Amino acid sequence: MDKKATVIGAGLAGCEAAWTLAKFGYKVTLAEMKPKKRSPAHSSDMFSELVCSNSFKSDKITTASGLLKEEMRIMGSLLLEVAETCRVSAGGALAVDRNLFSERVTERILSNKNISVICKEVTSIDTKRPSIIAAGPLTEGEFARALSEKTGGFLSFYDAASPVLTAESIDFDRVFFADRYDYSGKGDYLNCYFNKIEYENFQSELMSAKTVEKAEFEKDKKLYEGCVPIEMLAKRGVDTMRYGPLRPVGLVDPKTGKRPWAAVQLRKEDLNGNLYNMVGFQTNLLFGEQKRIFRMIPGLENAEFARYGVMHRNSFLHSPKVLNKNLSIVKNDNIFVAGQLTGVEGYMASAMTGMVAARNLILSDSEKTVFIPSNKTMSGALIDYITTENDSFQPMGANMGLIQPENCEFKNKEQKRLFISKTAVKKMTEYVNDYRKLI
Ligand SMILES: Cc1cc2nc3c(=O)[nH]c(=O)nc-3n(C[C@H](O)[C@H](O)[C@H](O)COP(=O)(O)OP(=O)(O)OC[C@H]3O[C@@H](n4cnc5c(N)ncnc54)[C@H](O)[C@@H]3O)c2cc1C
Structure with missing residues (x-):
């Protein structure tokens, strides 16, 4: 008889979860509320929508995000396979044309014979059927209440998205292309540079700018540090x-041969370079104030x-x-949770939990043991972090501080990172091979 499972939410985690289950022969029902309903951050009807940045961060294996991606490739990530087909240049980062990316992920999911997509807003949790909940960080309404009831509580904090500009509106005579520390005169980032006076005027205007719901989020201290809006940074000091x-x-x-006083970096949003994202410019300013x-x-x-x-x-x-360690709910171990809802932070960390939750759902179905990647991998270390008493x-994103190397002395940071990365790749390969033997 066919093994069956449900995945709720066709975002980054939900698509990876459905894909993994389907790969191992499960008949998957993937429930997605779009196009009937959209969260305030989603604007397209496609799956795996990137709601803010179009970057999956560094691809260098000695960085935390590069290592996480390499581990996901070893586990057979659908998203990273698709990302390679719609890459836009972004220095050492893996950035994609966001529309092409979502379009291609959607095509792959819809054409998978083991996955049936139903368009509906899920409002309750069926504890009898093995499921993975991947409804994302903007989960709300009846479903949020049902999840809260089943798990025993929610937390929340604020997150932010940067503005996107049209390329044709940028004055290319006044900006220059360069990646940091690359002095070749080329580069993917567009740099808008300030002298001291220009910068101080800008900072001063930001300090007094009008924000949306200012009182609400400024009173609420639950603001993820990596997403502090630019106007709040301006207020912290000149x-x-x-x-x-x-x-x-x-x-x-390039005109003066000197380091500028400050610089705003813009990164390509699409393959054709028609749009640019303002890097690190998450903001809660009123739209009119952003423009001004x-x-x-x-x-x-x-x-x-x-x-x-x-x-x-x-x-x-x-x-x-x-x-639980295998990402199932303590009170209902038939139900797994994946994505940003688990308290990991970022596109790729969210997607990774979808892959691991799916692998564990498969094991639990045949009553085999919990099996997660070693905590010497970035994936295992993140899962360990979110499931350890605290x-x-x-929320926690991928970072090298999560992995403790075993008894080794290192000459420098780079050597340590190389050691961590090599060990992680080896452990992840072992995990994938051992998993195949288990099922
Ligand atoms: C505003 C904002 C900006 C962000 N910017 C970035 C960024 O720049 N870089 C980064 O790395 N991370 C960013 N994140 C964090 C996070 O990585 C992303 O939110 C990521 O998309 C999370 O993946 P997910 O699969 O958990 O959820 P999502 O990708 O949001 O997917 C959830 C899916 O579930 C569907 N759904 C929700 N409820 C239901 C329901 N009841 N029934 C059926 N379907 C449902 C939704 O429509 C959606 O398709 C941002 C988050 C927010 C909120």
Whole structure:
């Protein structure tokens, strides 16, 4: 008889989960509420929509995000296979044309014979049927209440998206292409550079700019540090932005041969380079204020906004208490949770949990043991983090600090990272091979 499972949500985690289950012969029902209903951050009807940045971050294996992606490739990631087909140049990062990416993931899911997609908003949880809940950080309404009831509670914090500009509105005579520390005169990032006076005027305007729901999120301290809006950074001190997203290090203004005082970087959003994303410019400013103040950035005086920056509530479970190591719910071990809801942070970390939850659902169905990647891998270390007792639990993205190498002395940081990465790749390969023997 066919083995069956349900996946709720065709986002990044849900698509990887459905794909993995289907690969191992499961008949999967994938329930997605789009196009009938969309969250405030989703704007297309396709699956695996990238709601903000179009970058999956560094592809270098000695970085945390590069290592995570390599491990996912070893596990057979659908998203990374598709990403390769719609890559846009972004220095050492893996960035994609977001529409092509979602289109191609959707095509692959819809044409998989083991996956049936149903378009409906799920409002309850059927505990009799093995399921993976991957409804994302904007889960709300009846379904959020049902999940809260089944697990014993939700947490939430705020997350933010940067504005996107049209390329034709940028003054290319006033900006330059360069990647940090690459002095070849080429590069993928477009740099808008400030002198001291321009920068200080900009910072001063940002400090007094009008925001949406200012009182709400500023009172609420649950703001993920990596997503602090630019206007809040401006308020922390005159130089805070210059040491953060506007840092000029590794850049040289080709006209003066000197390092600029500060620089805003823009990254391509699509293959044709028609759109540019303002890197690190998450913001909660009123749209009119974004237009007025961001146009003070040299080169962006006539900028047209293809999308304004926005901020949203971001919900996650208190996973250390409510999830088992295999990502099933403590109170209902037939139900697994994946994606940002588990308290991992970021596109790829979310997608990875979809793959691991699916593998564990398959094992639990045949009453075999819990089997997760070693905590010497980035994937295993992240899962370990979110499922280990922690009273002040907050979302966690991939980072090298999560992996403790075994008894080794290193000459420098790079050597340590290389060791961690090589060990992780070896352990992930073993995990994938051992898993095949188990099922
Ligand atoms: C505003 C915002 C900006 C972000 N920006 C970034 C960024 O730039 N980079 C980054 O790495 N991460 C970012 N994140 C964090 C996170 O990585 C993404 O949200 C990621 O998409 C999470 O993947 P997911 O699969 O958990 O959820 P999602 O990709 O959101 O997928 C959830 C899916 O479930 C569907 N769904 C929800 N409820 C139901 C229901 N009841 N019934 C049926 N279907 C349902 C939704 O329509 C959606 O398709 C951002 C998050 C937010 C909220």
